[in-house]
Amino acid sequence: MLALVKKPRIEISLQGEHLDELIEWIRKKFEVSILTPEISESIPIEETDFWKEMQSNRVGNLLSAARLKANLSQAQLAAKLDLRQNMISDYERGKRRLTPAMAKRIAGILNIKVERIS
Numbered sequence: 001m002l003a004l005v006k007k008p009r010i011e012i013s014l015q016g017e018h019l020d021e022l023i024e025w026i027r028k029k030f031e032v033s034i035l036t037p038e039i040s041e042s043i044p045i046e047e048t049d050f051w052k053e054m055q056s057n058r059v060g061n062l063l064s065a066a067r068l069k070a071n072l073s074q075a076q077l078a079a080k081l082d083l084r085q086n087m088i089s090d091y092e093r094g095k096r097r098l099t100p101a102m103a104k105r106i107a108g109i110l111n112i113k114v115e116r117i118s
Helices: 019-027 049-056 058-069 074-081 085-093 100-110
Strands: 002-005 010-013 032-036
Touching (some): 049 058, 058 100, 074 100
């Protein structure tokens, strides 16, 4: 069964016994929608649209995640690199490719290994 808690938005995949009891318990606190009554089979994550989208801009997604983990906005990271904010946006959206030198500079500021974003 695939269920959705609307606020906060949480998707839950449930299998096993006593699912109705569990859903009723969750419904006491949250609004719940059942998206799929039964999950008949699973598919490899590599075949999902989510995975394909994430892989299409892997470096940009990793850069964005590292920046957010460092608690920096695009503008703040750009200022530390002496760049314009739109360049950081372009890197994160995959519109501009990271050079090895820029990846090293960004990794230094974000305090991560350069391999994480290259």
